[in-house]
């Protein structure tokens with residue numbers, strides 16, 4: 001039987017939107033005391049209103065090394081920690097400036113690496129990273145995103161050894177309908193989601209809650225560590 005989340009301290013970096021927010025809500029519903037963090041104080045406030053009374057939140061830019069260090073220094077041990085911070089806009093090799101490319105790697109990969117280095121997690125606890133199935137299925141229009149996700153999946157496996165007995169796992173989502181595509185033109189987004197819903201073996205578009213459910217599974221299953229779990233509606237085999 002999995003560990004209970006009742007009364008545990010759970011931190012979700014990037015927990016104010018999409019997959020992170022759904023994870024924070026699911027953990028709180030399972031009895032955890034949840035803290036969410038992201039850059040925008042408005043998003044933190046809105047997320048706390050949705051998660052409920054036991055939740056707390058803070059504005060934190062995880063690309064700011066000193067702010068991240070100061071945050072973890074002040075905090076007692078966490079039971080479970082989830083990193084669901086998004087990188088910036090994806091683009092192909094020739095369409096993205098080097099500055100944006102470095103920024104994306106910084107936001108997504110280095111956030112996870114630094115968090116593993118700085119956070120204190122109880123020995124029975126867990127660290128869960130969120131990558132993405134482009135790690136295995138490269139897309140020329142999101143070349144770097146695939147590389148970042150592959151690096152994260154490798155990091156998760158290595159950390160399972162480095163941080164043991166803390167369990168470390170990576171959840172690798174396929175296409176999930178979250179605010180990550182808020183800037184995409186509505187008609188393009190609609191066409192993309194409709195295409196996914198008709199072609200994926202699961203015949204539906206992924207929801208943040210589908211991914212959150214898998215995150216809670218790896219958080220609480222005491223024999224799961226070093227795993228990468230694909231929640232992609234069959235996107236990898238399609």
Ligand SMILES: NC(=O)c1ccc[n+]([C@@H]2O[C@H](COP(=O)([O-])OP(=O)(O)OC[C@H]3O[C@@H](n4cnc5c(N)ncnc54)[C@H](OP(=O)(O)O)[C@@H]3O)[C@@H](O)[C@H]2O)c1
Nearest residue numbers: 014016017018019038039040061062085086132176178180
């Ligand atoms: N949705 C998909 O289709 C999909 C597919 C594969 C993988 N993923 C991965 O899943 C993860 C979560 O994605 P999502 O769809 O849930 O995205 P989302 O809804 O845009 O949420 C991203 C979260 O990251 C926070 N964030 C971004 N930069 C940050 C920074 N520098 N410091 C702190 N927080 C920061 C955002 O809040 P602020 O803006 O307030 O900082 C937000 O809470 C990402 O790593 C994404 O690449 C998503």
